[in-house]
Amino acid sequence: MEKKSVTYKDAGVDIDAGNRFVDMIKPMVKATSRPEVLTDIGGFGGLFSFHADKYKKPTLVSSTDGVGTKLKLAFMMDKHDTVGIDLVAMCVNDIIVQGAEPLFFLDYMATGKLAPEKAAEVVKGISEGCQQAGCALIGGETAEMPGFYSEGEYDVAGFTVGAVDNDNIIDGSAITVGDKIIGIASSGLHSNGYSLARKVFFDHMGLNVNDTLPEFGQSIGLEMLTPTRIYVKTALNLIRDFTIKGMAHITGGGLLENVPRVLPKHCHAVIHRDSWEKPVIFDVLQKGGNIEDTEMHRTFNYGLGMVLIVPNEQCEDILIRLSGLNEKAWEIGEITKNVDEPPSVLLD
Template sequence: MHDLPPSTPKAGEPENAAAEPKAAKTPVSYADAGVDITSGDRAKQRIKMLARKTFNKQVLSEIGGFGGLFALDLVKFPEPVLVSSADGVGTKLKVAFELGIHHTVGADLVNHCVNDIAVQGATPLFFLDYLATGKLENDVVETVVRGLSEACKANGCALIGGETAQMPGFYADGEYDLAGTIIGAVNRPDIITGAGIEIGDVLLGLPSNGLHTNGYSLARKLLFEVAGYGPDQYVNELKDKTGAALMRTHRSYLSVIKKLTAGGLVAGMAHITGGGITENLPRILPKGMDAVVDLASWTVPPLFEHLRELGSVTEEEMMRTFNMGIGLIAVIPAEKITKAKAILNRANERHCILGRIVRGTRKVVYN
């Protein structure tokens, strides 16, 4: 007589009898599941010290509470409107992982978010970050947060809290995700939306520092898969190593924006991020207007030209994927452009006249 298979109930047992659960022979901890609380606590202590360097008298709480407390200065903002933005670094992180460079991605994140609210006339107040990883590597976390802290301080923004999450099995070893939220304020009469843009206004462009934080999926495919470059390989067409060209920090335009807005010179501003000029500039155009952009008005940096060549990428695709060397566009009334250019020249800020506002249907027209 053969033994019954395990799935077949023995005589006298109900057919739906459940298997006896197996218990662990020794106690199982959270660390056994991949989450090291003790290591996380050590990381939080380091983060606390770095964040404190960004605090000002408006910060009323310490890192580690359930929420960050910030007192709005009602003397500086008597008619306050809060402006917020949230973003991430995207697949630029893949390059950071491969190169082991983690100190710049924090600045990328902060500066991106700062620009997004500064183009609406807002002053950054405080920042919250979110870093999630599979296995917590304290040195990496500290390096990332140091970058966040330094960028916050440079932009006059307090890093008042955030979250560092350990999620084993969700992220590959050595990888993490990084996102952040910024809160700023502007007095209601000083909000810049683009509503005041008029026919004949001038488009003034400010240079980017490379890809910033957009278009990396296509750039990585072209450079690493199509061309077969290594991240440490020097490429003549780029005049740099591939990884270094890709890791250039997303610049902050806050200081130059403040100079232009202080003089009441700006009718609207667009931060050129994902979607390029093609999709970002129309976001501030009033109904019945187009932006005419002269493609010959600036020199496209070598990185973008080489990407175009490697993939035989169309002009249309390039212009709606990358910033093409223009990171910010300010719309200036024609009668104020001379003064705006003088301010930029005194600040040693490179700039170019990209085109003008004409009648149209809220789109960008390239010449």
């Protein structure tokens, strides 16, 4: 008896579904295009004509990141249209702190069995994030890996490249005693601390993603899926007109570990812990898990997604500009002298 011929689809990989997915996302990708983009998706590589003549000494800046266990909330809620925004945000926010304008973005998505509609929802978020950041989505990869991921689950990674004139790189070296620290509001948890947040809500408090707390006005799941803020256009606006000496993207490690990354050896950052408004989710988490204040500051962004270090004499004008850009922002501290210790954040 002749054995049945085995196909790739029998093994769990559906090439036709992959092709259908590519067709579905083409309009989303096109919506992010910039004049420098030379190709549509589908080629072996994305072509981007870098206009180096815009810079005296062009420097490329790159970053890669993922979304982490926030994806668990997307799986639990079966809601996939916002995690792509998070993916872009985690990458582009990391390069804007050095003054680099994001130019293009690529994504990688891996799953056990490709569901084209679900995957397209993820790319919809990536497209939205790229438009918010002003960068082009020029390519990506979708890997169907049977047996490697749990049913219905996937992972995503993102990669961005930006450019800055070498003379305009923001590296913190100009920071000095007396400079002011400005914090720009986050939209909530952003994309870090989710392992602790899930433990508090679902284990300690015994809640589930569909429960609604009066503090939120929506389900816990939707509150936790609030997308990460993208600060690129705001930062570029400020960099154009003001002296920004240092910037820190507040992600894993919170204020305590991210701000010192941009401080010179002779400086400490004194941050006044009651100088800004914290989104209610942080108060609910702290009470629900009986979390110590220091643990909150080193795990979560605690209401500040981006920190700027600026000259004292420009601080007020920068805050006025931020208000005009519809950003919530506060003067949260200042730079003080440090003699022998490593740069650090001092909370008072």
